[in-house]
Amino acid sequence: xxxxxxxxxxxxxWRRRADMLSTVFFFVIVVSLFPFGIGPETxxxxxxxxxxxxxxxxxxxxxxxxxxxxxxxxxxTLEQLLLTPQPLYLVVLGKTLAxxxxxxxxxxxxxxxxxxxxxxxxxTLALLFVSLLVGTxxxxxxxxxxxxxxxxxxxGGVLISILVLPLYIPxxxxxxGAVEASIMGLSPAPHLYLLGAFAIVSAIFSPWAAAAGLxxxxx
Amino acid sequence: MNLYKxxxxxxxxxxxxxxxxxxxxxxAILFAAGLYWGFFIAPTDFQQKDAYRxxxxxxxxxxxxxxxxxxxxxxxxxGWAFNARLSSMMASAIAPTGTLFTLISLVTGALWGKPTWGxxxxxxxxxxxxxxxxxxxxxxxxxxxxxxxxxxxxxxxAVLALVGVINVPIIYFSVQWWNTLHQGATIRxxxxxxxxxxxxxxxxIMLAACWLYSVAVVLIRLRCIxxxxxxxxxxxxxxxx
Numbered sequence: 001x002x003x004x005x006x007x008x009x010x011x012x013x014w015r016r017r018a019d020m021l022s023t024v025f026f027f028v029i030v031v032s033l034f035p036f037g038i039g040p041e042t043x044x045x046x047x048x049x050x051x052x053x054x055x056x057x058x059x060x061x062x063x064x065x066x067x068x069x070x071x072x073x074x075x076x077t078l079e080q081l082l083l084t085p086q087p088l089y090l091v092v093l094g095k096t097l098a099x100x101x102x103x104x105x106x107x108x109x110x111x112x113x114x115x116x117x118x119x120x121x122x123x124t125l126a127l128l129f130v131s132l133l134v135g136t137x138x139x140x141x142x143x144x145x146x147x148x149x150x151x152x153x154x155x156g157g158v159l160i161s162i163l164v165l166p167l168y169i170p171x172x173x174x175x176x177g178a179v180e181a182s183i184m185g186l187s188p189a190p191h192l193y194l195l196g197a198f199a200i201v202s203a204i205f206s207p208w209a210a211a212a213g214l215x216x217x218x219x
Numbered sequence: 220m221n222l223y224k225x226x227x228x229x230x231x232x233x234x235x236x237x238x239x240x241x242x243x244x245x246x247a248i249l250f251a252a253g254l255y256w257g258f259f260i261a262p263t264d265f266q267q268k269d270a271y272r273x274x275x276x277x278x279x280x281x282x283x284x285x286x287x288x289x290x291x292x293x294x295x296x297x298g299w300a301f302n303a304r305l306s307s308m309m310a311s312a313i314a315p316t317g318t319l320f321t322l323i324s325l326v327t328g329a330l331w332g333k334p335t336w337g338x339x340x341x342x343x344x345x346x347x348x349x350x351x352x353x354x355x356x357x358x359x360x361x362x363x364x365x366x367x368x369x370x371x372x373x374x375x376x377a378v379l380a381l382v383g384v385i386n387v388p389i390i391y392f393s394v395q396w397w398n399t400l401h402q403g404a405t406i407r408x409x410x411x412x413x414x415x416x417x418x419x420x421x422x423x424i425m426l427a428a429c430w431l432y433s434v435a436v437v438l439i440r441l442r443c444i445x446x447x448x449x450x451x452x453x454x455x456x457x458x459x460x
Contacts, residue, residue, distance in 0.1 A: 145382055149375045153365045162361055163379060166354040167386050170393035177397060194396075198389065209382050216374040 001086045005094030006101070012071070013102040019067070024106045027060035031114045042119050049118035050179035053128060054135075054172050056114075057107050058165065061139045064103040065164070066157045068095060068147040069214065082218060088211040096144045096207060104136035120183075127182050134192055135175040138199045141206035142167050148213030170198055228305050228445045235438045242438070246431035253424035261417045270334040273327050274418075279426040281324035281349065283433060287317035288352060288387070291359070292380035299377035307373035308448070310380065311363060312440040316433050318356040325349055344395040351390055355383045369448055 013020055034052045035045055072078040081091050111132050112125040146164035150156040178191035225231045257275035291313040298307030329339040362379055366372035
């Protein structure tokens with residue numbers, strides 16, 4: 001069931017490649033805007049790079065969140081999924097996983113390239129990649145709760161960011177913190193462990209809360 | 220005596236009406252007493268001079284902000300789990316008061332920071348987590364106001380508030396570690412004296428006043444919400460809504 005949901009969502013996303021690409025380009029553009037706003041001083045840019053990349057990843061993942069359930073809601077598939085004997089938990093987990101693969105993994109892959117604009121060392125770029133890889137599941141998981149709660153509401157896109165962004169703060173702190181720690185010559189491991197712990201906790205609770213949210217929204 | 224009958228909005232409405240004057244008047248008296256005590260009786264601080272006196276508003280407001288969030292989530296959760304309308308209405312009634320206290324504690328904190336720390340804002344763990352609490356209150360209110368159906372609004376708000384409650388400790392600790400990892404020693408709470416007895420008295424009086432004020436205001440707002448939602452029920456036709 002889980003595999004079927006993931007596969008179906010991936011196929012749907014593949015048929016609409018433009019959506020996926022626009023998220024990636026949004027990410028690249030936002031990161032590239034910062035040097036214009038701050039000025040081209042390499043020293044300063046290198047210092048803010050981890051935070052900038054992480055914040056841009058947060059914003060880019062917001063873009064695709066409202067689409068997580070919206071299309072299925074509009075054509076009625078979501079109601080059918082609710083009626084299946086399988087637990088809704090699994091359905092939500094599958095859709096979250098698919099969202100992560102479609103919306104977040106491209107960002108993770110392109111992040112080292114974008115980070116290179118900020119003159120980061122290879123080691124730091126690798127760490128940026130790892131911290132995003134561990135941290136982005138959190139964004140999809142917590143985001144699924146917001147997407148479920150705002151399903152079918154007017155102004156859902158803006159509302160979802162108000163609901164979800166404050167809850168992203170721990171992921172942002174530990175994700176960017178891991179990279180910053182390595183820049184300052186400290187071990188990034190504690191940050192990554194905490195980030196991983198946060199990912200596991202949200203993997204347990206978020207699909208459950210999102211399933212409850214879906215039931216409420218679809219009543 | 221069956222207390223459960225007050226879980227019905229129709230029976231709680233008149234009871235709330237009777238309780239409001241008591242809470243409002245007591246709170247006004249305590250506010251007057253607490254402010255007088257705080258501003259005239261409590262001694263001037265050795266290091267901060269009179270600037271510290273903002274503590275008598277700041278600290279009760281900050282306590283109330285956190286407490287009201289937990290209360291709001293608890294009421295919303297009970298309303299969701301047991302399908303208790305009044306409980307959900309209570310959560311919606313608490314949210315604006317909680318937001319107000321969060322805002323008061325942020326603003327008074329900034330005003331207190333200027334003379335003592337020399338800056339309005341520091342990314343200190345406590346201030347940051349209070350700011351996030353403010354965002355969470357705003358999220359709760361904006362989610363509820365975006366949903367037209369009150370039953371759905373109640374439940375969606377409950378899910379959000381409960382997710383927030385799980386997250387608040389995580390956010391609090393992450394912010395604390397974030398801060399201490401990067402800044403080392405901060406100027407936080409520098410020069411704050413161990414509190415003298417008269418100051419503590421004033422603080423506790425102000426806290427009680429804020430409590431009673433919250434109860435009074437929440438009950439008034441609750442009555443409005445009951446009237447709004449139950450205007451079709453025959454019992455409320457006589458009120459003339």
